[in-house]
Amino acid sequence: MLRLNERPFRKRLLPLLAALLLVSACSAGAAEEGAATPVAISISQSDGRLLELAAPPERIVSLASHATEIICAIGAGDRLVAVDRHANCPLEGGSKPAVDSFQPSIEAIVAFEPDLVYVFSDQGGVVEGLRQTGTPVLYLKSPATLAGVFENIALLGEVTDRAPAARALIAALEERRDAVRLRVEDVAQGPRFFHEISPDYYTVRGDTFAGGLYTLLKGENVAAGSASTYPQLSAEAIVERDPEVIILVDGVEAAAVGERPGWGGVSAVRDGRICEVDPDLVSRPGPRIIDGLEALADCLYPEAG
Amino acid sequence: MLSVRDLHAAYDERPVLRGVDLDVGAGEVVGLVGPNGCGKTTLLRAINRSLPLKGGRVCLDEADVTALSVRELARRVAVVPQNAEPPAGFSALEAVVMGRTAHLGFFAQEGAADYRLAAAALAMVGVADLRDRRVEELSGGERQKVVIARALAQEAPLLLLDEPTANLDIGQQVAVARLLRELAAAKGFAVLAAIHDLTLASFYCDRLALMAEGQIVASGAPAAVLTRENIARVYGLDAVVLRRPFLAGPAVLPLSEEV
Amino acid sequence: MAEIADTVTAAGERSLPRPGFRPAAVPLAAALLLACVVLGTSVGPAAIAPDEVLRVVLGHVLGLDLAVGPVADSIVWQIRLPRVLLAGLVGGTLAFSGAAYQGVFRNPLADPYLLGVASGAGFAETAAIVAGLPLVFAGFSLLSLVGFAGAVASVLLAYSIARVAGRASSTTLILAGVAVSAINVAGISYLMIVSNENSLEILNWLLGGLNSSAWSDLRFILPYSLAAGLIISLHGRLLNVLQLPELEARQVGVDVERTRVVLLLAASLAAAAAVAVTGVIGFVGLIVPHAVRLLVGPDYRRLLPLSALGGASFLIVADLIARTVVSPGEVPVGVVTAFVGGPFFLYLLRRRRRLTI
Numbered sequence: 001m002l003r004l005n006e007r008p009f010r011k012r013l014l015p016l017l018a019a020l021l022l023v024s025a026c027s028a029g030a031a032e033e034g035a036a037t038p039v040a041i042s043i044s045q046s047d048g049r050l051l052e053l054a055a056p057p058e059r060i061v062s063l064a065s066h067a068t069e070i071i072c073a074i075g076a077g078d079r080l081v082a083v084d085r086h087a088n089c090p091l092e093g094g095s096k097p098a099v100d101s102f103q104p105s106i107e108a109i110v111a112f113e114p115d116l117v118y119v120f121s122d123q124g125g126v127v128e129g130l131r132q133t134g135t136p137v138l139y140l141k142s143p144a145t146l147a148g149v150f151e152n153i154a155l156l157g158e159v160t161d162r163a164p165a166a167r168a169l170i171a172a173l174e175e176r177r178d179a180v181r182l183r184v185e186d187v188a189q190g191p192r193f194f195h196e197i198s199p200d201y202y203t204v205r206g207d208t209f210a211g212g213l214y215t216l217l218k219g220e221n222v223a224a225g226s227a228s229t230y231p232q233l234s235a236e237a238i239v240e241r242d243p244e245v246i247i248l249v250d251g252v253e254a255a256a257v258g259e260r261p262g263w264g265g266v267s268a269v270r271d272g273r274i275c276e277v278d279p280d281l282v283s284r285p286g287p288r289i290i291d292g293l294e295a296l297a298d299c300l301y302p303e304a305g
Numbered sequence: 306m307l308s309v310r311d312l313h314a315a316y317d318e319r320p321v322l323r324g325v326d327l328d329v330g331a332g333e334v335v336g337l338v339g340p341n342g343c344g345k346t347t348l349l350r351a352i353n354r355s356l357p358l359k360g361g362r363v364c365l366d367e368a369d370v371t372a373l374s375v376r377e378l379a380r381r382v383a384v385v386p387q388n389a390e391p392p393a394g395f396s397a398l399e400a401v402v403m404g405r406t407a408h409l410g411f412f413a414q415e416g417a418a419d420y421r422l423a424a425a426a427l428a429m430v431g432v433a434d435l436r437d438r439r440v441e442e443l444s445g446g447e448r449q450k451v452v453i454a455r456a457l458a459q460e461a462p463l464l465l466l467d468e469p470t471a472n473l474d475i476g477q478q479v480a481v482a483r484l485l486r487e488l489a490a491a492k493g494f495a496v497l498a499a500i501h502d503l504t505l506a507s508f509y510c511d512r513l514a515l516m517a518e519g520q521i522v523a524s525g526a527p528a529a530v531l532t533r534e535n536i537a538r539v540y541g542l543d544a545v546v547l548r549r550p551f552l553a554g555p556a557v558l559p560l561s562e563e564v
Numbered sequence: 565m566a567e568i569a570d571t572v573t574a575a576g577e578r579s580l581p582r583p584g585f586r587p588a589a590v591p592l593a594a595a596l597l598l599a600c601v602v603l604g605t606s607v608g609p610a611a612i613a614p615d616e617v618l619r620v621v622l623g624h625v626l627g628l629d630l631a632v633g634p635v636a637d638s639i640v641w642q643i644r645l646p647r648v649l650l651a652g653l654v655g656g657t658l659a660f661s662g663a664a665y666q667g668v669f670r671n672p673l674a675d676p677y678l679l680g681v682a683s684g685a686g687f688a689e690t691a692a693i694v695a696g697l698p699l700v701f702a703g704f705s706l707l708s709l710v711g712f713a714g715a716v717a718s719v720l721l722a723y724s725i726a727r728v729a730g731r732a733s734s735t736t737l738i739l740a741g742v743a744v745s746a747i748n749v750a751g752i753s754y755l756m757i758v759s760n761e762n763s764l765e766i767l768n769w770l771l772g773g774l775n776s777s778a779w780s781d782l783r784f785i786l787p788y789s790l791a792a793g794l795i796i797s798l799h800g801r802l803l804n805v806l807q808l809p810e811l812e813a814r815q816v817g818v819d820v821e822r823t824r825v826v827l828l829l830a831a832s833l834a835a836a837a838a839v840a841v842t843g844v845i846g847f848v849g850l851i852v853p854h855a856v857r858l859l860v861g862p863d864y865r866r867l868l869p870l871s872a873l874g875g876a877s878f879l880i881v882a883d884l885i886a887r888t889v890v891s892p893g894e895v896p897v898g899v900v901t902a903f904v905g906g907p908f909f910l911y912l913l914r915r916r917r918r919l920t921i
Contacts, residue, residue, distance in 0.1 A: 102757065103757060198765060198768055199765065199768075199776070200768050200773060200775045200776055201775055201776075201894075202768070222892075223892070223893075225892070226890070226892060226893045227890040227893050228890070228893060231890070231892075231893035231894070232773075232775065232893055232894040232896075233892050233893055233894065234608070234609045234775065234887045234891070234892060234893070234894050235643045235647075235775055235776065236608050236609055236610045236639045236643045236644055236887075237609035237610060237891065237892030237893075238892075239610070239635065239638055239639050239643060240609070240610035240611075240635060240639060241892070242635070250765075260776070260778075261642040261643060261646065261777075261778040261779065262638040262639060262641075262642030262643040263638075264638065265634050265635060265638050
């Protein structure tokens with residue numbers, strides 16, 4: 001009856017397959033098609049098409065918040081001419097013109113005369129629509145793992161000709177990830193947790209981007225064994241499984257959880273182990289993902305912080 | 306019983322009734338005749354306030370109909386509309402007992418007396434055996450009789466009928482017409498019926514009112530109204546008006562074109 | 565007039581019992597509802613033995629300490645039982661409101677959402693979510709209150725638009741309701757687009773569900789349901805008469821306009837309260853009255869109580885399936901109502917060739 005907005009589900013339900021990234025700088029083999037112009041970069045995209053760029057783009061429109069964050073983090077932010085309007089870091093205050101990634105307007109995008117448009121979700125046929133206008137498109141679905149994030153950073157480093165900065169960023173992030181790993185090295189089995197992404201108890205299974213962070217942290221997911229990747233749990237199932245830690249990424253205040261009927265006896269409520277975490281940190285596959293990982297580590301292991 | 310004075314009514318701005326005067330007394334059967342679109346149905350609707358008036362008055366005994374509530378009106382006027390459709394799923398008896406609505410307290414339920422009355426009304430129109438049949442299974446004529454029975458169960462002193470015999474075969478037409486006469490004679494009902502069949506109207510009505518273009522152009526005894534001139538003027542039809550001692554009134558027969 | 569009654573009495577002495585009246589249907593349906601409540605309370609994703617469930621309930625009802633585990637106590641008394649009762653209350657409310665709507669409009673496609681109750685509540689609640697209003701205020705669901713206001717406002721708007729010269733024909737009313745709903749839905753879509761971060765919350769509300777039921781939700785809906793149930797039940801006989809064409813209903817003495825307003829207002833208030841708390845749960849208000857009609861016929865004096873009882877049982881069972889079929893996960897209850905109710909309704913349609921809708 002109601003036509004529903006797909007974005008949030010897509011965000012969560014997208015089969016977050018690792019994008020097939022083939023970075024081949026100056027690959028001789030890839031130069032066959034564009035015989036006239038030498039091909040600098042050739043990338044295999046999520047729809048199997050090959051993108052070939054003769055030179056690093058100067059006018060990038062990013063429809064993906066995580067790509068925006070990466071491009072800025074590797075010092076190529078000045079090449080962005082427009083970003084998705086939900087991008088909030090590090091672009092506070094609307095310092096860049098905004099476009100909409102959920103209802104993308106091809107006309108609005110092309111008006112920026114971009115030489116590259118980064119797309120992570122083919123909303124309304126935007127990918128093909130842009131290609132038909134002759135605008136180069138880089139269509140890569142969101143990375144589904146930490147390793148995928150690092151690969152994405154490396155790729156954007158190549159594309160923007162900032163490979164050394166990208167390598168440095170990856171190294172720094174990997175170092176912090178390893179530090180977290182070290183923190184849980186001696187843990188055999190971490191605490192039981194409930195990761196709440198909506199006030200009516202939607203959560204994540206282990207085989208999701210956010211769920212994968214908990215796997216690294218050795219947490220025990222109360223949603224294990226659910227039928228879907230983003231299941232909605234029954235209130236009584238959560239109470240029965242008695243999470244020791246509750247992580248709220250849905251804007252619910254920690255104090256409100258104990259007031260829910262029947263939740264008073266839940267270990268996490270009794271022990272006051274409820275964290276509020278910015279959802280962007282744990283679901284956006286950009287450079288801040290390690291901030292998210294550290295925040296979750298602090299929630300699960302406060303004593304070793 | 307019923308007195309209509311200088312009644313005007315219009316659909317949007319198009320006048321349909323233009324100064325109608327009409328009286329129907331207790332115990333009297335008055336036939337409303339006239340060509341299609343002359344305002345017969347509109348007049349019946351205007352009398353029972355189903356239509357806003359542009360002018361004039363409709364009085365039942367001394368009461369102006371506009372001063373009556375819906376319930377009070379229904380207790381005084383019962384209507385048999387054209388092509389009435391009793392609601393599907395209900396039995397004939399249940400459909401007839403709906404005629405008792407105006408006599409029941411707002412939230413009261415029908416009692417055994419109401420069901421008895423309804424069953425008797427079905428018997429009076431000659432379909433007592435239909436009482437438990439679902440109305441949607443009935444033939445058009447049977448349904449018509451159920452609606453007449455509902456109007457009888459309403460126990461209103463004025464009965465308005467719009468083409469009550471339209472769906473009936475000739476035997477049934479006569480049976481219904483006789484019933485209306487009997488009701489008028491025995492109970493003192495005032496009956497006003499729009500009827501297409503001039504001969505049937507002439508046989509069973511005390512008086513006829515002939516309508517044309519929203520006005521009553523002739524009224525009185527059937528023999529006085531059904532003249533060759535009137536029929537030619539109103540219907541544009543050349544007809545012979547047959548009067549014979551063995552007929553209850555004049556019979557109207559259209560002449561063949563070759564004559 | 566006395567004379568006709570006399571003649572008539574003589575002629576019709578043999579008729580007495582109301583045709584087709586089956587007094588046992590209501591107790592049977594009530595027993596079925598009770599069985600559904602017991603079943604719904606005994607079964608759930610958390611494995612709690614039936615005898616412990618019984619002890620929890622008895623302990624609370626009788627005020628005894630029957631030595632039950634605290635987890636079982638929380639789950640049964642604070643989560644499962646209010647959820648089952650809320651499902652029953654909402655299912656019953658939607659079903660009898662739906663029956664009243666269908667009766668008033670003489671339209672088999674009418675349901676309690678026809679005049680914009682659902683979309684109005686949805687729009688108002690969406691606006692509240694986007695505006696960042698506190699969802700709970702002093703332990704009371706502010707969101708429900710806002711949704712309720714939106715639902716009532718939509719119905720009143722549709723009604724006042726449709727009213728011309730003091731009268732609103734059913735067709736105009738339905739069209740006005742459709743238009744108001746379309747505006748509301750457009751508003752919801754717009755708000756979801758401009759406020760992406762809230763769309764998940766909005767979407768979940770729109771899908772409807774009973775996952776966060778509490779005793780306070782029951783207290784919120786109950787007064788409206790009881791009042792509407794009482795008002796509508798008192799109109800059972802008049803609803804029968806309203807099945808006549810409008811003009812005929814007036815001719816036998818029903819003030820169609822006033823009766824309609826009273827019934828629509830009562831049904832809309834109750835449906836609004838239900839929708840405001842649980843979101844849009846489809847199918848119940850449309851199909852349950854039809855199913856009951858196919859089973860017991862069109863008399864609203866039977867149809868209304870049986871719709872209420874049947875709708876309550878139906879939603880309890882649907883919700884039981886919703887929370888157990890992919891345990892520990894949930895399936896939106898609207899999916900279950902359509903998936904379970906649809907085939908059952910089609911079976912009834914086939915079994916009863918003499919369709920009386």
